[in-house]
Amino acid sequence: RRHELSEEQWNKIKKLLPLEKKPQGGRPAKDNRLMLNGIIYWLNTGIPWRDLPERFGSWSSVYSRFRRWTQQGVWEKLFTALVEQDIVDETALMLDSTTIKVHQHGSGLKKGSTKRKPDEAGWTDYEGHAVVDGLGNPLRFILSSGNRNDICLAKTLLEPFDLRGKLILADKGYDSDKFVRWIEKRGGMVVIPSRVIAKHPRTIDRLIYNERHLVENLFMKLKNHRRFATRYEKRAASFLAVTLLAAALLWLS
Numbered sequence: 446r447r448h449e450l451s452e453e454q455w456n457k458i459k460k461l462l463p464l465e466k467k468p469q470g471g472r473p474a475k476d477n478r479l480m481l482n483g484i485i486y487w488l489n490t491g492i493p494w495r496d497l498p499e500r501f502g503s504w505s506s507v508y509s510r511f512r513r514w515t516q517q518g519v520w521e522k523l524f525t526a527l528v529e530q531d532i533v534d535e536t537a538l539m540l541d542s543t544t545i546k547v548h549q550h551g552s553g554l555k556k557g558s559t560k561r562k563p564d565e566a567g568w569t570d571y572e573g574h575a576v577v578d579g580l581g582n583p584l585r586f587i588l589s590s591g592n593r594n595d596i597c598l599a600k601t602l603l604e605p606f607d608l609r610g611k612l613i614l615a616d617k618g619y620d621s622d623k624f625v626r627w628i629e630k631r632g633g634m635v636v637i638p639s640r641v642i643a644k645h646p647r648t649i650d651r652l653i654y655n656e657r658h659l660v661e662n663l664f665m666k667l668k669n670h671r672r673f674a675t676r677y678e679k680r681a682a683s684f685l686a687v688t689l690l691a692a693a694l695l696w697l698s
Contacts, residue, residue, distance in 0.1 A: 446482075448482070448485055448486040448489045448490065449482040449485065449486070450478065450481065450482060450485065450697070454697045455478055457527075457530075457697060458523060458526075458527070458693075458697070459477065459478070461522065461523050461526050461527075462477050462481070462514075462519065462523070463477075463514070463517065463519060479501060479502065480501075480506065480507055480510040481510075482501065483497055483501030483502070483504075483507035484507060484510070484511050484690070485690070485694070486498070486501065487507070487511075487672065488670050488671075488672045488673075488687060488690055488691060489669075489670050489671065489672075490671060491671030491672050491674075491675065491677070494507065494508045511686070512683075514686075515682055515683060515686040516682075520685075520686045520689040520690050520693070521689060523689070523690075523693050524689040524690075524692055524693045524696075527693050527696040527697065528582075528583075528584060528696065531582070531696060533578045533582065533584070534578040534579030534580040534582070535578065535579070535611065536579040536611065536612060537578065537579035537611055537612040537613070537614060537656070538576055538577070538578065538579075538584070538603065538606060538608070538611055538612070538613055538614070538633075539576070539577050539578075539579075539581075539613075539614040539615065539656070539657055539659060539660040540574070540575070540576055540595075540599060540602055540603070540613070540614070540615040540619060540660065541574075541575060541595075541615065541616065541657070541660040541661060541663075541664070542572050542573060542574040542575070542595050542618075543572070543573050543575075543664040543668075544570050544571070544572055544573075545570060545571040545572070545573055545673065545674070545675070545676045545684075546570050546675055546676065547570050547571070547675075547676045570590075570676070571588055571589070571590065571676050571681075571684060572588070572589045572590065572593055573586060573587075573588060573664070573667075573688060574586065574587045574588070574589065574595070574598050574602055575602075575660060575663060575664070576602050576603065576606070577659060577660045577663050579612075579656075579659075580659065581659030581660065581662055581663055582695070582696065583663055583692040583695060583696075584606075585602060585605065586685070586688050586689065586692065587601060587602055588681055588684065588685055588688070594618070595615075595618040595619055596618065596619055596620075596621050596624060599615070599619050599621075599624050600624065600627060603628070608628060608631040608632050608633035609631065609632030609633070610632060610633075610634075611632075611633050611634065612633075612634050612636050612653060613628050613633045613634065613635055613636060613637070614636045614637070614653070614654060614656065614657045614660075615636075615637045615657070616637070616638070616657065617637070617638050617639070617640050619637050620637055620638065620639055620640045620643070625637065625647075635647070635649075636649050636650065636653050636654050636657075637649070638654065663695075666695060667688070667691050667692065667695070670687070670691040670694075672687045672691075673687055673688060673691045
């Protein structure tokens, strides 16, 4: 069925999800596969929770499962496990970002609230920052407000990775002498073009640099999921969950 996991995909991740049994007892929890399929349908179509098809059961049950798994860090664990299960091309790391426009329903304060929280900056667009491997597979994501420059989060993006012997590809937005020295100190090989105003522009291999289209392609694929293409969620944690689930589905495809 469209917008639902195949048998092969489900078998690959079913053991990565929390147990269906409720720790406090009471009524049995809804089937994980049914709930996840409902969440994926919501992710892909961008519809409100209340408009979920009846085949997924109560919309509030699907929403509660999404919210609980978000709070428990399930989406991060699922994404990380899929990355570790698969083959990662370790020859290169590529960085880029994309702007996610906010929908009017994601721009307001919570009902009854008079003060914005740090993760409820609904008046700004979001910037999604990503690292991919040499094949364009997603490895890491960070979200920021839409007015942050790419270079501000560049080190944070690459911090967990061993850069020794790897090509580091990025566009001119990441051109910074300090960042370049940081990469080279860790053994990475910089493939970042200099800005036009650079006094001493560095020489790069253009054939290698052209491979950077793979990270741009990642964002194009992610934006096929309507909940990623436009931000409806007020909270950053919820939108990060959307991002990680969409990326996990890429690893499953």
